[in-house]
Amino acid sequence: MTKGLWLTALAVLATAAAGYLYIAEKADVRVVDEAALMTERQHARLDDYLRLLLRDHDIDYRVITTRNNEDINEYAWRAFEASKVGGASTAGRGLLLVINAEQNRVRMEVGPGLEGVYPDAFVAYLEQRQMTPFFAAGRVADGILATSEMIITRAQNARANAGFGDEAWAAASTGAGATAGARLHAGRDESFRAGPEVAAEATPQGTLSAYFTALANRNGSPALDIYTPEARAYLAQQVLTAAQMDNTVRAFRDCTAEPARLSADGGLAVIRYPLAQRQCSPWFLRRGDDGLWRLDLVTMAYVIRFGRNNAWRFYTKRHPYHYAFRDLAFDSYGHPQPVRWGVGFGNRREGVVVNEIDEGSAAERLGMRVGDVLRSWNGEAIRDHRHLNWMMGRTDPGAEITLDLDRVGKKMTVTGTAPPRVE
Amino acid sequence: MRPFVLITAVVLILVGPVVAWVVLHNDLVDREERVLKDWAQVQSNFQRRADLIPRLVESLSRYLQHERETLSAVTGQRSAAMSSLEAALRELETARREAGAVMENHAAQVPATDAELAAINAAQGRLHSDLTRVIALAENYPNLQASDQFLALQAQLEGTENRINVARMRFNEAVQDYNRALRTLPSSLVAREEGLERKAYFQADSGTAQARELGFDD
Numbered sequence: 001m002t003k004g005l006w007l008t009a010l011a012v013l014a015t016a017a018a019g020y021l022y023i024a025e026k027a028d029v030r031v032v033d034e035a036a037l038m039t040e041r042q043h044a045r046l047d048d049y050l051r052l053l054l055r056d057h058d059i060d061y062r063v064i065t066t067r068n069n070e071d072i073n074e075y076a077w078r079a080f081e082a083s084k085v086g087g088a089s090t091a092g093r094g095l096l097l098v099i100n101a102e103q104n105r106v107r108m109e110v111g112p113g114l115e116g117v118y119p120d121a122f123v124a125y126l127e128q129r130q131m132t133p134f135f136a137a138g139r140v141a142d143g144i145l146a147t148s149e150m151i152i153t154r155a156q157n158a159r160a161n162a163g164f165g166d167e168a169w170a171a172a173s174t175g176a177g178a179t180a181g182a183r184l185h186a187g188r189d190e191s192f193r194a195g196p197e198v199a200a201e202a203t204p205q206g207t208l209s210a211y212f213t214a215l216a217n218r219n220g221s222p223a224l225d226i227y228t229p230e231a232r233a234y235l236a237q238q239v240l241t242a243a244q245m246d247n248t249v250r251a252f253r254d255c256t257a258e259p260a261r262l263s264a265d266g267g268l269a270v271i272r273y274p275l276a277q278r279q280c281s282p283w284f285l286r287r288g289d290d291g292l293w294r295l296d297l298v299t300m301a302y303v304i305r306f307g308r309n310n311a312w313r314f315y316t317k318r319h320p321y322h323y324a325f326r327d328l329a330f331d332s333y334g335h336p337q338p339v340r341w342g343v344g345f346g347n348r349r350e351g352v353v354v355n356e357i358d359e360g361s362a363a364e365r366l367g368m369r370v371g372d373v374l375r376s377w378n379g380e381a382i383r384d385h386r387h388l389n390w391m392m393g394r395t396d397p398g399a400e401i402t403l404d405l406d407r408v409g410k411k412m413t414v415t416g417t418a419p420p421r422v423e
Numbered sequence: 424m425r426p427f428v429l430i431t432a433v434v435l436i437l438v439g440p441v442v443a444w445v446v447l448h449n450d451l452v453d454r455e456e457r458v459l460k461d462w463a464q465v466q467s468n469f470q471r472r473a474d475l476i477p478r479l480v481e482s483l484s485r486y487l488q489h490e491r492e493t494l495s496a497v498t499g500q501r502s503a504a505m506s507s508l509e510a511a512l513r514e515l516e517t518a519r520r521e522a523g524a525v526m527e528n529h530a531a532q533v534p535a536t537d538a539e540l541a542a543i544n545a546a547q548g549r550l551h552s553d554l555t556r557v558i559a560l561a562e563n564y565p566n567l568q569a570s571d572q573f574l575a576l577q578a579q580l581e582g583t584e585n586r587i588n589v590a591r592m593r594f595n596e597a598v599q600d601y602n603r604a605l606r607t608l609p610s611s612l613v614a615r616e617e618g619l620e621r622k623a624y625f626q627a628d629s630g631t632a633q634a635r636e637l638g639f640d641d
Contacts, residue, residue, distance in 0.1 A: 073585050077592075124578030125571065174464075175589030178578045191569065 030054075035065035035101035037184070042141035049145060057155045059114070060089040063144060067102040073179055075100075076109040086111040095151070097144065099135075099182055106132065106182040115176045117158040118151070124178040126150055130243035133189035135182050137239050150243060153310070192242045195219030200226050200292035204260040204269035204285045207293040212252065215245040228286055231297040251310070255280035261324035269293060270324035275338055281312035284321045296321075305334065312336075326358055338422040341392060343368055345385055351375065351406075352385050366401065367414035373406040397421055447613040454601040458622060461594040462533045468587045469526060469547060472554075475580055476519045479557070480512050482576060486567060508560040515553040522546040533622060540623040547587075554580065591625050598624040 030050040076098045086094025094111030134143025198214045201207040222235030260269045273280035284296040303319045313334035328336045342361020345354045351373045377391045397420040525546040534540040602621045605614045
């Protein structure tokens with residue numbers, strides 16, 4: 001054999017080895033983007049996300065992108081061993097995603113501790129029904145992130161049902177996982193994006209259930225009548241995968257919807273779920289000129305965010321549908337909280353003054369009004385707003401309350417009973 | 424003092440080789456155990472593949488039946504494609520039965536000779552290429568590709584192929600490790616005395632090369 005050939009072979013081997021050595025040396029590195037498929041920002045975001053995945057779910061998930069010409073199945077298996085994927089997890093739970101940009105293939109290698117939770121068929125479903133549609137649209141990092149959510153959901157379910165197998169501590173992979181065509185930059189995936197028309201209904205509930213039926217049939221067409229015109233334009237730009245449709249249907253199957261809350265002019269509707277069902281996010285609907293209700297997915301996409309554990313929160317309170325959430329308080333992250341008293345007050349020179357009162361709240365029933373200067377609670381003089389907060393907090397549900405206050409310079413006393421505690 | 428040293432020396436001379444023998448023997452046993460364990464892994468993956476094939480055959484046959492009934496108007500090419508898939512399915516069934524018969528003869532033991540292993544390899548290799556052919560032909564039916572049931576079945580089959588490949592690599596490593604111990608001093612002395620023989624391993628021709636060409640969804 002000639003010298004040149006040997007050198008080439010050596011160079012190929014060295015390049016192949018470099019990827020895993022890099023990861024092996026720095027157990028802290030979660031993403032190695034050799035093929036340069038991500039921007040620096042996407043890379044950092046994915047890296048953070050995978051770190052949280054390890055911290056919160058004890059899953060050691062790493063990503064390698066490459067352009068080498070080694071068979072992707074063998075490469076994944078060897079990289080898994082060489083990098084000791086699963087070693088950072090206390091239970092040896094390892095996942096390795098390899099994307100080969102040159103071969104346009106993707107493989108997720110599943111460690112022995114996770115084989116029961118992520119069987120090959122599930123991994124193939126993840127890859128083909130969720131991840132690669134994003135890849136086709138050129139959004140590699142998004143595709144990986146969108147898949148991670150499904151990985152987390154399944155991990156949570158497995159934990160609830162004790163489905164994890166922990167016997168194989170950081171063992172080498174047995175070759176579990178699945179490989180698929182990566183369809184990188186193949187152009188938008190048009191499968192599941194066509195379907196029969198679904199008509200808007202005369203009630204908000206009717207339109208919402210028509211929507212769920214459409215998703216259950218994997219009708220991902222953006223042009224359906226159940227969407228507002230803006231939502232149709234928005235959906236046409238979005239990647240909507242079969243797995244996302246399946247997930248939405250599954251997520252809302254066990255949600256118990258409350259009656260629709262209409263706005264004062266009757267043009268908007270919100271369908272909410274009990275606050276205890278934190279994964280069941282509200283739906284916004286708008287009535288068209290024809291009197292039919294359509295889903296306002298654009299406002300929803302702008303306003304509603306999902307935190308860890310898929311619990312919903314508001315990005316902002318400034319939106320036309322906020323009328324339906326006046327009975328809830330939102331913390332600084334936008335997480336909804338149930339409200340016990342429904343009153344806001346602050347310290348002023350003249351004393352503790354009521355700033356706002358929620359409609360239909362316990363404070364309103366008790367007889368408080370905005371501008372009242374609160375003097376004493378059950379005979380005890382109020383020193384400042386913290387003192388009042390403390391006294392209100394320790395008042396037992398159903399207890400009699402006597403509140404002395406000044407209203408427009410006139411002394412008054414209001415009485416009532418304390419509302420039940422929340423949470 | 425002196426008798427004590429003498430006794431110790433004699434004991435060491437007598438016991439030392441025995442201890443060394445025991446250590447070397449146990450080491451060989453450990454290596455052989457690994458070979459047995461890895462072979463069991465190879466076998467169970469072969470079995471897993473054999474168990475999945477009837478499901479594939481059944482699901483494709485049912486689909487073809489359905490196709491024939493609904494698309495009877497479209498003839499010519501379509502029916503030619505269908506009959507080639509049907510023929511491939513029949514061959515796959517035959518290959519499965521033959522591979523099963525070969526495995527029966529080697530129930531639960533590591534193949535002793537290269538010839539035995541080559542026979543297993545040939546039967547499994549044929550099964551592999553028939554399977555690849557069936558899947559490749561099934562790719563001509565977009566309805567099948569859109570079905571989650573078929574996706575799941577295909578993923579399980581592909582997963583099994585990959586597991587077989589990994590198990591073979593592991594088995595080969597274990598055998599090579601064992602064979603090396605048989606040939607190197609000092610364990611070779613123990614091995615020769617106990618009549619241990621080298622074990623056969625998979626030749627490279629069908630293992631890695633096949634896995635590479637197995638691309639169901641390119």
